[in-house]
Amino acid sequence: MLVRRRVLSILAVLATAGIVLVSVADPYAGARASAFYREPVLAKPAAVQRFAIDGGFVLVAVQRDRFTTEIVGGDGVAAAPSGPVVPAGTAQAYAAGVVASRGWAASEFGCLASLWNRESGWNSRAANPSGAYGIPQALPGSKMGAGWQTDYRVQIRWGVGYIAARYGSPCGAWAHSQAVGSY
Incomplete structure (x- = not known):
């Protein structure tokens, strides 16, 4: 049971980190996007x-x-x-x-x-x-x-x-x- 909780806790941390990484690295996320990606089609x-x-x-x-x-x-x-x-x-x-x-x-x-x-x-x-x-x-x-x-x-x-x-x-x-x- 303790192992299961620890695995779920690690997965939650990884999922949160993944979301943070995506928002930092994703050029479509907004503030960090280059001017090219912000131009309207x-x-x-x-x-x-x-x-x-x-x-x-x-x-x-x-x-x-x-x-x-x-x-x-x-x-x-x-x-x-x-x-x-x-x-x-x-x-x-x-x-x-x-x-x-x-x-x-x-x-x-x-x-x-x-x-x-x-x-x-x-x-x-x-x-x-x-x-x-x-x-x-x-x-x-x-x-x-x-x-x-x-x-x-x-x-x-x-x-x-x-x-x-x-x-x-x-x-x-x-x-x-x-x-x-x-x-």
Whole structure:
């Protein structure tokens, strides 16, 4: 019994010492950490990609699973969307961000632009007599989810997800569309 108590006592001391050693030696513990370990992850520069769109280009900065976009006109000046109808450039800028956030190359956006130029002209209210609707021409349109009738972002997210699941990438969908006439 005495031996058992002594062993437990020694283990308790070792456990306490181990915790102390970890807090002294661990660079993630706080005060002793170098400046490198204290920098927030988001402070690192984002990867920026450039995508050609109608009338100019869009710059997409991707950090983790978030992205920001800036539409730049052919003259190099930032362009602001105007009017109640979403311009094709705004929808394309958002789509470029979605493509970049999936880790796809800029060439994949080129395929997506070609595909959706042919399908809907990037019109979020494009309706086909067959019942296909929106930018990606979903059939039926309601399967895109809440906001499917007017929200270009809902349509683009659904369309890119559909393309990724069915064809692997926008260039895969574009190649299929070229061969068959639809995707």
